[in-house]
Amino acid sequence: MKNLKKISKQKQRTYEGESDLNIENADMIICRCQEVTLKDIVQAIAEDATTVNEIKRRTRAGMGLCQGRSCSRLVRKILAEHTGQKFAKVIPGTFRPPVRPIALSTLASLEEDTDDKS
Amino acid sequence: MTNPDVVVIGGGIIGCCCAYYLAKQRLKVAIVEKGSICSEASKSCQGHLFLWELPAINIKLAKASKKLYEQLYNELDIDFELRNTGSMSIAEKPQDLETLQQTLNELRQAGVECQMLSAKEFIKTEPNVTRDISGGASFPEDGQLNPLLTTIALTQAVKKLGADIRHFTEVTGIELSADKSSIVAVETTKGKIGTKYVINAAGAWSGQIGRMVGINIPVVPRRGNLIVTEQVPDNIINCQIIIASGYLDSLKRENKTAVAANVQQTREGNLLLGSSREFAGFDKNVNPEVISLIVKRCIRFFPVLADLHTIRSWAGLRPYSPDMLPIISSSPIEGFYVASGHEGVGITMGPITGKLITQLITKQQLDLPVDQLSVERFAEKQ
Known part of the structure; x- marks a missing residue:
């Protein structure tokens, strides 16, 4: 348990520390699904976005196939660095069902599945 | 910070459209939003400009609004993906x-x-x-736009026009004059804002704002x-x-x-x-x-x-809104206006709502008559 706490603290620190998320790397892709660059995200912050969700609405970062599973932490880190907040204080984006892509046919049969069980 | 002329409660499409047309009339505007801009109904929709919802008054509003969107598309800095899709x-x-x-x-x-x-x-x-x-x-005649970018484009424009955007600020009360006939200030979780005009554009929450001043808004x-x-x-x-x-x-x-x-x-x-x-x-x-x-x-x-x-x-x-018509209205309290109850056509009717509210406040000629849309149709009969 103690070890776990230590690891989680260390992990937290790596997100608080120095990074290469600076303007020299402006063309770095942050959200691969929607090809959103660091520059796009920094611009959204300059235009008053203060949360992951607001950055998403402006830039589409996190709107793609993986729904922010790759970029969401990075976006939080960029937000923390550029707004002077602690990483842990930056509110994460909202995750919504189904979280992983599923076929629409599966979703359509949801109701029948519940019927079977009852 | 000096007091604004108008406090717009709600940073959705309706509030942002009101703020835009008011700011263009050189009024000093503050948008007060309990969450972030465009974080409720305006971000949860399809962005459909729906021009065939009866009755006739809705169609008139929708048509006028679509024309305004075409103007906005040229006026605003962000491409908000307006398309004539049919x-x-x-x-x-x-x-x-x-x-x-x-x-x-x-x-x-x-x-x-x-x-x-x-x-x-x-x-x-x-x-x-x-x-x-x-x-x-x-x-x-139907069309489509990106509601997220539209709202953001409007907020950027109002900021340029000098408006003050206060997000993560929730309205907790509205202070009225001693005789309860006019507005003195809006109380929020981040302090009091003195103002003469308030626009209730709080969408699904507009009934709660109405109760703060004793006006029945059954939205x-x-x-x-x-x-x-x-x-x-x-x-x-x-x-x-x-x-x-x-x-x-x-x-x-x-x-x-x-x-x-x-x-x-x-x-x-x-x-x-x-x-x-x-x-x-x-x-x-x-x-x-x-x-x-x-x-x-x-x-x-x-x-x-x-x-x-x-x-x-x-x-x-x-x-x-219980009668399926929006509320675009002044109220018995001087300076208190209501822009709400649009249900599924808030995106469609955003600009015309903002324009009509601005015309009501600045006492200009109205683009369309709003008698049918008055909040007083819900006044509890004594």
Whole structure:
């Protein structure tokens, strides 16, 4: 348990520390699904976005196939660095069902599945 | 910071449109939003400019609003993806075709451009539609935009015009003059803001704001669920907005939970599958049964959808007004205005609402008469 706490603290620190998320790397892709660059995200912050969700609405970062599973932490880190907040204080984006892509046919049969069980 | 002339409560499409037209009249505006800008109904919708919701007054408002969007598209700095897509309606069964024909007769009288289509004509335009339909109609005046970018574009413009945007600031009370006839200040979680004018554009929450000044606004939340697919090519559907028969029925208030197939494609290529109307209080969780039913209905009309993937679903709270008309109104309290109750046509009617509210406040001639839209129609009879 103690070890776990230590690891989680260390992990937290790596997100608080120095990074290469600076303007020299402006063309770095942050959200691969929607090809959103660091520059796009920094611009959204300059235009008053203060949360992951607001950055998403402006830039589409996190709107793609993986729904922010790759970029969401990075976006939080960029937000923390550029707004002077602690990483842990930056509110994460909202995750919504189904979280992983599923076929629409599966979703359509949801109701029948519940019927079977009852 | 000096006091604003007007405090707009609500940073959704309605509040942002009001702020924009007020700021253009050189009024000093503050938008007060309890969350972030565009974080409720305005972000939860399809962005459909729906120009055929009766009665006639709604159609007049929608048409005027679409013209304003065309102007905004040139005025604002962000490309908010406004498109003249038109829309199509599917008649499922022969009796739906009859109902649709009757609706079209009424719509034509109200000045809506529309045309009946045979099943054959419909299938020719939309090769992926099931052969098992009775026909349909087309509405070439409908359009689409990206509601997120539209709201953001408006907030950026109002900021340039000197407005003050206070997000994550919740209104806790409204201070009135001693004789309760006019506005003194708006109390918020981040302090008091002195002002003479308040616009209640709080959407599903506008009833609560009304209670702060003793004005009855019977607007309640009506939940809508949407499903979004992965980005797909633009040949799944050709007309980017297709609505199956049953949609207009689903709007009726006697339906506690109503579902209709409504398939739209955004400019980025995702399909948005809707739609539903539910009275579920302020609960914003998606209803799995409802989204399953929506998808089933959409696949019924477009079997090709079955193999596509959904990446997300969500729900939002539309501001439902009991007589299905929006409220665009002054009030018995001097300086207190209401812009709410648009339910499913908030995006459609945003600009005209903002313009009319501005004209009411600045006592200019109104683009359209608003007597029917007065909040006083809900005044409790003594």
